[in-house]
Amino acid sequence: MIDIDVARKLRDAGLAWEPTDGDRFVIDIEEMRDEPFMLSSMVVERSTGRANTPLFRFNGTTEWALDSVEQHEVVWIPREEQLRELLGEDFLALRRIEDGTFTVTLRSADGAQREVPAPHAEDALAGALLIHLADRRRD
DSSP states (O other), X not given: OOOHHHHHHHHHXXXXXXXXXXXXXXXXXXXXXXOOXXXXXXXXXXXXOGGGOEEEEEOSOOSSOOOEEEGGGEEEEOOHHXXXXXXXGGEEEEEEXXXXXXXXXXXXXXXXXXXXXXXXXXXXXXXXXXXXXXXXXXX
């Protein structure tokens, strides 16, 4: 799972999120950043709040009382396959290096190939997506 700070950078770089079942997110307050949640009709479901604001409702019993949270108060944590899909045709390869780290090969906007290394596959993909989003903004 990518770090919330990286997920925040993706959001701030323009990554749009259409929530769907199976998506992971964290509530962006210090006490809860280490508690990922997953959208699921049995536990956390999408809803609409006042003024048509997107809302996530928590169902059932939890260790603490949390009825709902607005979408703007959470940070989406994309999964590995979602990161790959978001890179689209510019994603060329994901390789594991001998030292155990991972490298994503990405095609930049100018057509050149770029290597993005990181300790975990998701982190390398997220780094590549940050570059991809920055390239799009420049175009």
